[in-house]
Amino acid sequence: MNLTTDEIQERLHKKGYLDLSVSKDIDLVAEINRLKKEKNAVILAHYYQEPEIQELADYLGDSLFLAQAAEKVAADIIVFAGVHFMAETAKIINPNKKVLLPDLKAGCSLADSCPPDEFEKFISKHPDAHVVTYINCSAEIKALSTIVCTSSNAVRIIESIPKSETIIFAPDKNLGRYLIKETGRDMILWDGSCIVHEAFSFDRIVALAKEHPKAKFIAHPESESQVLDIAHYVGSTSGLLKYIQEDKATSFIVATEAGILHEMQKRCPEKTFIPAPVEDETCACSECAFMKLNTLEKLYSCLEHEQPEVILSQELIDKAKLPITRMLTLG
Numbered sequence: 286m287n288l289t290t291d292e293i294q295e296r297l298h299k300k301g302y303l304d305l306s307v308s309k310d311i312d313l314v315a316e317i318n319r320l321k322k323e324k325n326a327v328i329l330a331h332y333y334q335e336p337e338i339q340e341l342a343d344y345l346g347d348s349l350f351l352a353q354a355a356e357k358v359a360a361d362i363i364v365f366a367g368v369h370f371m372a373e374t375a376k377i378i379n380p381n382k383k384v385l386l387p388d389l390k391a392g393c394s395l396a397d398s399c400p401p402d403e404f405e406k407f408i409s410k411h412p413d414a415h416v417v418t419y420i421n422c423s424a425e426i427k428a429l430s431t432i433v434c435t436s437s438n439a440v441r442i443i444e445s446i447p448k449s450e451t452i453i454f455a456p457d458k459n460l461g462r463y464l465i466k467e468t469g470r471d472m473i474l475w476d477g478s479c480i481v482h483e484a485f486s487f488d489r490i491v492a493l494a495k496e497h498p499k500a501k502f503i504a505h506p507e508s509e510s511q512v513l514d515i516a517h518y519v520g521s522t523s524g525l526l527k528y529i530q531e532d533k534a535t536s537f538i539v540a541t542e543a544g545i546l547h548e549m550q551k552r553c554p555e556k557t558f559i560p561a562p563v564e565d566e567t568c569a570c571s572e573c574a575f576m577k578l579n580t581l582e583k584l585y586s587c588l589e590h591e592q593p594e595v596i597l598s599q600e601l602i603d604k605a606k607l608p609i610t611r612m613l614t615l616g
């Protein structure tokens with residue numbers, strides 16, 4: 286069978302392989318904006334994306350804001366500039382939309398640390414427990430949950446469950462330990478973590494703080510507890526952004542994915558933001574390699590070909606939707 290180049294391209298896109306052969310002469314920003322209008326598409330982007338992608342977004346925010354935006358989107362196509370679990374969440378709560386992810390390989394170490402079959406066995410040992418899952422997990426894990434949460438609303442979600450009830454929290458043990466301290470609730474934790482937030486070096490952060498005695502140290506709750514214990518403020522990406530705007534300090538050491546520094550600098554151009562150091566001095570470990578798989582070229586390509594698309598079975602959508610809707614109702 287002889288296939289034309291277009292047919293081969295089409296098949297590659299259907300299988301989720303991306304066409305990176307975007308002509309260098311193309312004005313990617315102009316073309317993306319043209320395609321967005323032409324196809325009635327919107328771009329949802331997380332703060333960990335490359336700055337040029339953040340600048341193109343119709344909705345830019347943390348995981349909660351993006352889930353809320355995805356629920357309300359009226360456009361025909363959602364292009365999710367984030368990672369797989371975020372695009373999957375958008376598909377679950379707004380299943381009639383075509384949801385595209387510029388690179389299907391944009392996964393998440395935290396989501397991967399919780400395989401559904403093992404998690405099912407784990408929760409079956411505590412049949413009466415409420416299963417609270419951090420949104421950074423697969424649709425299959427969400428389908429096994431009572432309620433989903435993000436780092437922005439986790440305290441509120443946990444406090445909505447009566448004190449007498451048992452809670453399983455998954456998949457992030459670091460966020461789980463932080464929430465145990467914050468809420469005083471004794472939860473059963475799944476042993477998962479994020480490689481990006483676990484890479485921060487306690488000793489190097491302490492040394493850096495000595496070099497910048499006036500700087501405030503702020504951290505995302507996916508970081509390890511010894512790092513969180515020395516933070517002036519702990520919060521979600523939107524919480525960190527609010528803090529740097531409202532706090533009087535003029536410099537901050539920031540322990541979360543480095544992509545957020547773009548929005549911090551934009552909101553407070555007169556302030557200084559220093560990425561927290563990681564253990565391995567030779568590595569850009571505070572960058573999430575999964576988030577950074579998305580590029581302008583892939584964004585253009587995925588809008589042009591409407592591939593790769595996030596496809597989920599109706600059965601999975603039905604099961605995973607309720608725990609997300611419960612979260613969105615609580616806000």
Ligand code: 13P
Binds near residue numbers: 435
């Ligand atoms: P938030 O933006 O909700 O704080 O989440 C951070 C994160 O790890 C996304 O992968």
Ligand code: SF4
Binds near residue numbers: 481
């Ligand atoms: Fe997952 Fe961590 Fe990357 Fe967020 S930063 S997407 S939790 S690996």
